[in-house]
Amino acid sequence: MKKIVLFAALLFSAANLYAQEPVSLSLEQCRSMALQTSEKVKRADIATQQAELDKQVAFTGYLPNFKGSASTYYTFPDKMTQGMGMELLIHGVYMAGLTIEQPLYTGGKIINGNKEAALGVTMMKENQRLERQKLLANLDNTYWSYVAVCDKVELTQAYAALLDSLYNDEQARVKQQMQTEADLLRIDSRRSQTDYQMKKAINGMEICRMALCHLIGLPLDTKVKATDAPLLEKEPEVVTSGDITNRPEYALLQQQVDMSKLDVKMARADFLPTLGMGLGYNFYGNLKVNMSGKDDQGNPYSTSNKYSGNGGMVTLSLSIPIFHFGEGPKKIHRAKLAVESKQLELEENTRLLNIEREQAFRNLSDSRTMISSAKRAQDQAEENLRITRLRFNESLCTLTDMLDAQTQWQNAHSSLIEAQTQYKINETTYRKAAGLLD
Numbered sequence: 313m314k315k316i317v318l319f320a321a322l323l324f325s326a327a328n329l330y331a332q333e334p335v336s337l338s339l340e341q342c343r344s345m346a347l348q349t350s351e352k353v354k355r356a357d358i359a360t361q362q363a364e365l366d367k368q369v370a371f372t373g374y375l376p377n378f379k380g381s382a383s384t385y386y387t388f389p390d391k392m393t394q395g396m397g398m399e400l401l402i403h404g405v406y407m408a409g410l411t412i413e414q415p416l417y418t419g420g421k422i423i424n425g426n427k428e429a430a431l432g433v434t435m436m437k438e439n440q441r442l443e444r445q446k447l448l449a450n451l452d453n454t455y456w457s458y459v460a461v462c463d464k465v466e467l468t469q470a471y472a473a474l475l476d477s478l479y480n481d482e483q484a485r486v487k488q489q490m491q492t493e494a495d496l497l498r499i500d501s502r503r504s505q506t507d508y509q510m511k512k513a514i515n516g517m518e519i520c521r522m523a524l525c526h527l528i529g530l531p532l533d534t535k536v537k538a539t540d541a542p543l544l545e546k547e548p549e550v551v552t553s554g555d556i557t558n559r560p561e562y563a564l565l566q567q568q569v570d571m572s573k574l575d576v577k578m579a580r581a582d583f584l585p586t587l588g589m590g591l592g593y594n595f596y597g598n599l600k601v602n603m604s605g606k607d608d609q610g611n612p613y614s615t616s617n618k619y620s621g622n623g624g625m626v627t628l629s630l631s632i633p634i635f636h637f638g639e640g641p642k643k644i645h646r647a648k649l650a651v652e653s654k655q656l657e658l659e660e661n662t663r664l665l666n667i668e669r670e671q672a673f674r675n676l677s678d679s680r681t682m683i684s685s686a687k688r689a690q691d692q693a694e695e696n697l698r699i700t701r702l703r704f705n706e707s708l709c710t711l712t713d714m715l716d717a718q719t720q721w722q723n724a725h726s727s728l729i730e731a732q733t734q735y736k737i738n739e740t741t742y743r744k745a746a747g748l749l750d
Contacts, residue, residue, distance in 0.1 A: 333535070334535040334536060334537040335530070335534055335535065335536050335537065336537045336539050337528070337536055337537070337538065337539065338538075338539045338540050339452065339455050339538075339540045342451055342455055342524065342527070342528050343448055343451055343452075345528035345529055345530075346447055346448070346451045346527045346528050346529070347444065347447065347448075348529070349528065349529030350443075350447050350527075352443050352446075352447065353440070353443050353444060353447060355443075356436070356439050356440045356442075356443040356444075357440065359436050359439065360433070360436040360437055360439075360440055362436075363429070363432045363433040363435070363436040364433055366429050366432060366433075367426070367429040367430055367432070367433050369429070370422075370425050370426045370428070370429035371426060371429075373415070373418075373421075373422040373425060373426070374422060374426075376412050376413060376414040377412070377413045377414075378410070378411070378412055379410070379411045379412075379413065380408075380409070380410050380411075381407075381408065381409050381410075381411070382406070382407070382408040382409075383406065383407050383408075384404065384405065384406040384407075385402055385403075385404070385405045385406075386403055386404060399601070399602040399603075401599075401600035401601070401602065402599060402600075404598050405596065405597070405598050405599050406596065406597055406598055407594060407595065407596045408594070408595045408596075409592055409593060409594030409595060410592065410593050411590055411591070411592040412590060412591045412592070413588060413589075413590045414588065414589050414590070415586070415587075415588045416587040416588055416589055417585070417586060417587040418581065418584075418586050419580070419581035419582070419583075419584030419585065419586060420577055420578075420580070420581045420584070421578060421581040421582075424574050424577045424578050424581065425578070427574055428571060428574050428575075428578070431567055431570055431571055431574070432571075434567060435564060435567045435568075435571075438560040438563045438564050438567065439560070439564065441560040442560040442561060442564070445560065445744050445749045447527075448740070448744075448749055448750075449740055449741065449744045449749065450527065451524075451527050451528070452736070452737065452740040453737050453740070454520065454523050454524050454527055455524060455538060455540075456542060456733045456736045456737050457520050457733070457737075458517070458520040458521060458523075458524050458536070458538055459538045459540070459541065459542060459733055460542075460729055460730065460733040461513060461516045461517040461520050462517055462538065463729045463733075464513050464516075464726060464729060465510070465513045465514060465517055467722065467725050467726060467729065468506060468509050468510045468513050468722075469510070471506060471718065471721075471722040472503065472506045472507070472510065474718050474721075475499060475502055475503050475506060475718065476503070478499055478714065478715075478718070479496065479499045479500065479503065482495050482496055482499060482711070483496060491711075495711050498711065498715070499711075499715070502715060502719075521535075521536055524536060542729075542732035542733045542735065542736045551676070551739065551742060551743065551746070551748070552673075553746070553748065554669075554742075554743070554745075554746025554747050554748040555746065555747060556662065556665040556666055556669055556745075556746070556747060557747070558746070558747025558748070559665060559744075559745075559746075559747040560747075561661070561665060562661075562662065562665060562747075565654075565657065565658045565661055565662075566658060568654050568657075568658075569651065569654045569655055569658055572647070572650045572651040572653075572654045573651055575647045575650060575651075576644060576647040576648055576650075576651060578647075579640075579643045579644045579646075579647040580640075580644050582633075582640065582643070583633045583639075583640035583643075583644075584633070585630060585631060585632045585633070586630070586631045587628075587629070587630050587631075588628075588629050589626070589627065589628050589629075590625075590626070590627040590628075590629070591624070591625070591626055591627075592624065592625045592626075592627070593622065593623070593624045593625075594622060594623060594624075594625070595620075595621075595622045596619075596620060596621060596622070597619075597620030597621075598618065598620065599618065599619040599620070600616065600617070600618050600619075601616070601617050601618075601619065602614065602615070602616045603615050603616075603617075665745075668745050669742075669745040669746055671745075672738070672741050672742040672744075672745040672746070673742055673745075673746075675738045675741065675742070676735070676738045676739060676741075676742045679731065679734050679735035679738045679739075680735065682731040682734070682735075683728070683731045683732055683735055685731075686724070686727045686728040686730075686731040686732075687728060689724045689727060689728075690724040690725060690727075690728050692724070693717075693720045693721045693723070693724035693725070694721065694724075696717050696720060696721075697717045697718060697720070697721045700713055700714055700717035701714070701717070
């Protein structure tokens with residue numbers, strides 16, 4: 313049922329596309345469009361911007377911290393007897409001040425925190441490269457696959473034209489009683505098979521077209537014409553440059569090792585002394601003091617005063633961790649084990665990346681050889697079809713020989729299309745594996 317629905321959707325899409333003007337696009341144009349519309353690339357860009365902001369936030373750790381404060385107090389009861397006939401009225405007392413705090417030494421936390429933030433920016437940029445390369449590799453694969461199926465559709469049409477021409481010739485011979493109806497049936501059977509191949513090729517072309525439209529951000533019903541062709545006038549040169557150390561995957565693995573080393577320093581900083589200095593200036597007011605008593609002559613008296621004022625202060629604070637049941641050494645040891653684990657991961661993946669590069673190089677070299685073989689086979693099939701057609705017209709060979717020659721011609725052209733487009737795909741794969749893909 314799903315296949316029927318998909319087939320119907322493709323037919324409907326093809327009917328709509330027939331009335332549209334095709335959009336001609338080169339590979340470079342498709343790459344540019346894909347990079348502009350890819351959600352993954354955009355998310356990688358946002359992550360890089362966030363890392364840049366984290367770096368700026370980390371830098372503020374070097375700078376003094378300004379704090380302002382204001383408070384007022386209401387107590388019930390609002391009188392506090394201090395003895396000797398003195399009462400404090402603190403109902404409505406207010407205080408305000410400004411404080412500047414400057415860290416002098418934090419065990420390396422600020423310095424290493426800034427190093428981690430800068431390394432985080434570098435890692436996000438490498439992640440950007442990685443997402444771009446993944447997208448470009450997928451785009452190239454889809455583009456050349458679309459080119460291949462379009463060429464195969466045209467090839468199948470050309471093969472169908474050969475069969476139609478042969479059918480018309482044989483039909484004329486049947487009318488002249490030089491051939492039998494059985495020969496027409498055999499050709500008609502091949503025509504039915506070709507029609508089936510044509511439908512499959514068109515369906516594959518539509519699927520590749522929609523996949524390409526999805527990657528470059530066009531509506532899925534857009535008719536696209538690929539302007540680049542994999543046809544190579546001479547045998548292509550195999551790229552041999554490049555190194556896995558240029559790959560973003562390798563850079564990210566190396567940077568993870570560097571980040572874990574900084575984590576060791578950060579863990580150690582938690583158990584080192586910290587030193588800080590502060591400057592402050594405070595204001596207070598509405599503090600009332602009532603006093604009562606007797607003077608030297610024994611006469612009673614009472615006074616009431618309101619106080620307010622301001623003043624500055626300098627503070628210097630030192631904090632020294634002394635003992636917490638071995639928490640510090642254990643955390644530091646755990647962080648060092650993480651460095652060792654990341655280093656082993658780097659070594660393992662370095663070998664895997666080298667294997668991937670070598671395999672990609674071999675596939676590219678094999679593709680180069682396949683193009684040469686496919687070209688020779690195509691030339692042979694062209695010559696064989698030419699000779700067989702002459703012999704068939706002179707009744708020196710059978711209809712079977714003619715049909716086989718045409719089939720060989722189609723297969724040879726199809727193999728060359730596959731070899732040339734596969735070379736292009738393998739070339740992109742190698743460039744990605746060797747860190748050369750832009």
